[in-house]
Amino acid sequence: MEHGFVLLLVVLCAVLTILQFRWTGELAKAEFERLGGKQEEATRDFCEAFDGELGRSCTALVPSGRDLSDAAIARRVSDWRKGNPRPIFRRLALATPVRRVVTLRMIDLDTGAMTDSEWPAEWSALKSNLSRKGAGGSAPYSDEGGMLLEFPLRGGSRGPGGDGGPPDDRGPRSPGDDDGPRGGPPETGWFIAELDSHYVTSTWLPDLSAKYLNPDNHAVHQVKVMSNSGDTIFTTEPAKELEAPVVVAFNHRGRDGQFPGPDQTLWTLETRRQRGALEQIVATSRRRNLVLAVAVNGLILAAGWALVRHTRKSRQLAEAQMDFVATVSHELRTPLTVIRGAAHNLKRGIVNTPEGIGRYSGMILQHADQLSEMVQQVLDFSAVRKGSVLSNKTPVDVGRVLDEALANTAAETSGCEIEVARPEALPAVMGDEAALRRAFQNLLSNAANHGGSGGWIGVRSRIAGQRLEVHIADRGPGIPKAEQEKIFEPFFRGAAAHGAQIRGSGIGLSLVKEIIEAHGGEILVGSGENGRGAIFTVSLPIAEGGDG
Structure with a gap:
């Protein structure tokens, strides 16, 4: 339907241009007779x-x-x-x-x-x-x-x-x-x-x-x-x-x-x-009028194309939001089901041994933490959309923030070898420590969920001029080139994530991008060696006088 609308608009603009060319010719002839x-x-x-x-x-x-x-x-x-x-x-x-x-x-x-x-x-x-x-x-x-x-x-x-x-x-x-x-x-x-x-x-x-x-x-x-x-x-x-x-x-x-x-x-x-002077003036006037007509028709065509693109993006966003609602509903239902079942068994006395009670309590706590994490991510995303990313801007020790992010995601990355490489002292950056920790935690969780099959996650930091770079890489299946441009869009989830039914809401990487850009930095994604794995590169400006 969209292509049909664009084609119709192109035909209408072409017909209008031809008519305007004929009309300008008639006007030019009348102008020539008048001037003559x-x-x-x-x-x-x-x-x-x-x-x-x-x-x-x-x-x-x-x-x-x-x-x-x-x-x-x-x-x-x-x-x-x-x-x-x-x-x-x-x-x-x-x-x-x-x-x-x-x-x-x-x-x-x-x-x-x-x-x-x-x-x-x-x-x-x-x-x-x-x-x-x-x-x-x-x-x-x-x-x-x-x-x-x-x-x-x-x-x-x-x-x-x-x-x-x-x-x-x-x-x-x-x-x-x-x-x-x-x-x-x-x-x-x-x-x-x-x-x-x-x-x-x-x-x-x-x-x-x-x-x-x-x-x-x-x-x-x-x-x-x-x-x-x-x-x-x-x-x-x-x-x-x-x-x-x-x-x-x-x-x-x-x-x-x-x-x-x-x-x-x-x-x-x-x-x-x-x-020949009058002919030249009239011809110039006709060309000018024709160029103006073509420009106006071009603007109409461009406006139509922009409308189609906007409509398509709006539809895609609406579909992504529906997928997000469905995904979040599923993600909420799974831990709630586990918590409900464990609590029911405990209440009925089906589990009454100390070992069983401890195991079921751990299950309830684990899934409750998953729910809290999901709710917090949604709240953070809502805050980002409202433009309130940086609540407290102070000098931040990125080395300590990375250590805390690694500790907070230890349960998710337990099946991977974690390799950390960085200088003894990293310079400070100006920003919100909690927001940066949230960004790095999301990147580590993403590496564990999507690249954990490679059994390895690398965290490397280095100083590049007046910027501090942090690379988080994995050896998983990687991200297709076609998806690398869309991966930071809200609610987007790759085909591999859908096929493998990997947990996620599609807002994590979008949230990371918003946080990094709010700090004056940028985030890039690429493929690892031989096209395997994914590498996320975070670049942040070093604070003036930052000494790590």
Whole structure:
């Protein structure tokens, strides 16, 4: 039944994996079609995002021509900075004509404070253009690189939009002024904004490229931004086998529909899709989804297998417990029967000679001791299962503990030759003396019960580095390899013990293992010479400063 359940689970997981593979294929096809039609849309979104953010910043910063006071400029800069914009500007300035001379005041980007300044050398072309405008004739200024922006300021009201809205169409028009609506008031000054070219090319444009055209760092499109003069402002890594380009003009000089002037763009965005890039992305996504599906199905299968193993172990444990109950019941019944029979004979006077009374009393005492030993073993096993192995941890003389264990099991080992070999002085170990004595007694009893047919039991102790080793061996039939791995499991009894009907409950060696491990040691079992007999090796850590 268990194998059938596992087989069914394997089949179901395999079918689910196949279905998921087909579903991921359909999803990958839909994703490919979706991504394939987005190039032009993504290119326009890139340009609109740039123009939108630049336009909002310029709208927030450019003052009204009627209020060019220091306080008004500082307030605009402060309000703009509160919106947490990108640091897209390198310099801001205000230029005004005074007696046919255009003066310049630089604006602090942090505080908005204005200070008189000389014209930067890079702005010489702009200065010449504004000087001609002040004299009454010049076309609007257009920076070839697209980094320097100029906004005319007029004395009239800026219309229903307030300080950021378009000017009214009233008043005379300056000669050669093509940067404002026909019939508008003359220009009384100019607001100048210079983009931070380093930030624009190293951060802003790459961010837009990653967001709209190359998500997740996938090189789907080659992105190139060029100025009207033909200079390349920004480009991604060159790629081979590019498809036809999509070209969109942008950078409307920060106007964004809020400022007057011709609809002139300064830059051009050119995007070219790399041939095969979408297929690779979709294939990668499909593989990732398939690996995830296989992993999930694998976890389901592993969970099912673990459930089967747990169920099997639980059933085996239940069977072992039933065997334990039956064994203990039998072990209890035998001495109780003997005690009951002996007591009945004594009571009826069937045995009335001193020799007979002594013999029957010895039988009662012997079987009563067997009962006590069995009950004590069960109590010790229960204490081990509750984790209370070490009741009193003190330095223990292992040599004395072994001598006491040999003395306590003398009746069981009387038919065997006992050979003891150990150094004159053994170092002490930290632990519970009674628990260790119980462990060694169990090992000696086990050797007598299962290996007593060999007529010999060896007890050898030695020091191995920082550990003390005790070997208890016999020359009996030994323990099969298949059973050596299970011999320390609770309630386990080997086939030979069942066949020979050897007394035991199946918890003795499990109890020994728990006691030894609670002392920080380990116990191993192996075969003797030529595969005959069994050797149990107990290894315990030597106590610090232990001198035996």
